[in-house]
Amino acid sequence: MKLKITWLTLFLMVATQSYGQYGDGRYTFVFLNTNPDRAELPKEQVDSLQAGHLANINRLVKEKKMIAAGPFYTGGGIFLFDTNMADTEAVLSSDPAISAGRFKLEVYPFDLMEGELCTLWHKDEADVEMTTYYFVRFEPNKDNENIDGVKTNRFTENLLKELKGKYKDKAELVGAINLNTNEGQIIIYKSGQEGGIEELFANHELVKKGLMTYYHRQIYFPKGIFCED
Incomplete structure (x- = not known):
């Protein structure tokens, strides 16, 4: 593209x-x-x-x-x-x-x-390198009456440990964001291969319980925003 x-x-x-x-x-x-x-x-x-x-x-x-x-x-x-x-x-x-x-x-x-x-800020516009990252959003299922009692970021933190451990050869974590007031989390990573990691996101404990949903996209973003190499 x-x-x-x-x-x-x-x-x-x-x-x-x-x-x-x-x-x-x-x-x-x-x-x-x-x-x-x-x-x-x-x-x-x-x-x-x-x-x-x-x-x-x-x-x-x-x-x-x-x-x-x-x-x-x-x-x-x-x-x-x-x-x-x-x-x-x-x-x-x-x-x-x-x-x-x-x-x-x-x-x-x-x-x-x-x-x-x-x-x-110190870089000239022409020196800003653009690249493609993978972007995952976990979003609370607000139709589920049990979601208000769950601090969803704690469960996503467990997933991040797996991403940095078991899946480290398939993907490199760039950054992770917690949307406050329990609105979910965002994971941004880079990978040199297509697929091979979707099971990690599908196996998020709250996704499996129906308390959260997620989507997985690609985004065009400036390299270095999360202090990554």
Whole structure:
């Protein structure tokens, strides 16, 4: 899949340190889910909204509010912010594509479970290396009445131990995120092979019990955001 070089303008990393684990969240994670009910618009209008979308991202990067952004290969994408939830929601409304209903947003405070965030601010745009990572999201099944009594991150921590142990030859953990207020976890890893690890995610204890669901995608992201080599 060919992606335009302009995606490189989306990414900035600011120096960070966690303020404690699994609390209210220093950072904010935004899912930009493609809206299936978005209006059918002329190509010229869609292109204009996309240009405004990118320009707004560039502004937020320059203001050191946005940490990074990247698209899923299947559509939609994510934002990482170094602002609290209220401040993040305030700036999201300035995005013309979001205001036009092109995306359905999910906005969550988060903390790091594994890895750390490094800054790429010192790099020129052309020197930011883009790469493909695997992205796994575990999400609580809120239709299950038992989910409120479960701290889901504890079970995902057990899975991370397996990923770094039994599966270390198949995948390299890049980072893991806990979406606060029990909204689930995200695992980002890299691998030089297709498949061979899906059983690990399917065997998550809470997935097997029906308390969580998960999906597994590829994402195009700047290398080094989690201080990885």
